Amino acid sequence: MANAPTRPPTYSAGRRPPKGNRRVPRPMRDRLLTAAQHLEDAGHPESAADVRAVAAPGGWTLLRVKDTAESTPGTNLALTIDRELRDQLKAKADEFGVTLGSVVADGFRKVLAGKWMPPKLARSSKPKVVLNVRVDDSLRKQIDAVKDRLSAEAGFRVTQSSIAIAWMAEELGADAATVDTESAE
Incomplete structure (x- = not known):
C-alpha cells in the first residue's frame, strides 16, 4: 500500500493528556479595555485614553512612532x-x-x-x-x-x-x- 501511515491515528507520541480544562485567556483587546476602565475609575483619564487608543484597530502602530511630527516611517x-x-x-x-x-x-x-x-x-x-x-x-x-x-x-x-x-x-x-x-x- 503506497503512502501507508506508519503510526496508528490514536498514537499520542508518548505524551500524557492534559488534566482538567485548559484556561483560554480572553482576547487582548478585551483585557486592554478592562484595564482602561480600571484606570478611568482610579482617576487617570489620560492614561485610560492612551490604553483605549492602543486597543483600537491599528493602535499598535502608535507604539512604534515616537515623534508624531514624522508621519511616515520611511x-x-x-x-x-x-x-x-x-x-x-x-x-x-x-x-x-x-x-x-x-x-x-x-x-x-x-x-x-x-x-x-x-x-x-x-x-x-x-x-x-x-x-x-x-x-x-x-x-x-x-x-x-x-x-x-x-x-x-x-x-x-x-x-x-x-x-x-x-x-x-x-x-x-x-x-x-x-x-x-x-x-x-
Whole structure:
C-alpha cells in the first residue's frame, strides 16, 4: 500500500493528556479595555485614553512612532559613524525628546530649501558602528536628485549620509570632526 501511515491515528507520541480544562485567556483587546476602565475609575483619564487608543484597530502602530511630527516611517538610512558620536547623538536625541529620523528629515528639508550646506566631515581611524535612522522616501529621492549639484557647489562629495551626520551633530550639539574647506582654497 503506497503512502501507508506508519503510526496508528490514536498514537499520542508518548505524551500524557492534559488534566482538567485548559484556561483560554480572553482576547487582548478585551483585557486592554478592562484595564482602561480600571484606570478611568482610579482617576487617570489620560492614561485610560492612551490604553483605549492602543486597543483600537491599528493602535499598535502608535507604539512604534515616537515623534508624531514624522508621519511616515520611511526607509532605513544606514550611517557609518564613530561609536562616540553615535552615543552622543542618541543621548542628545533622548534628552531633547526627538527621534533621529525627524532630525535628519529636518536637515534634508533645509538642504533642499537652500538654507544649509553640510560641512566636509573629517575621516577618523576610531572604531566605526552603524546608526540606522528612518527617513521619508520622498525626501531621500529629492536629495539624490540634487546631490551632484551640491557636490559641485561644495567642492567635495555630498551624500545623504554626510548631510544626515553633519545636520544631526550641528542640531543636537554633538562633536563631529569637520574639515575646514575655507582655508584650503
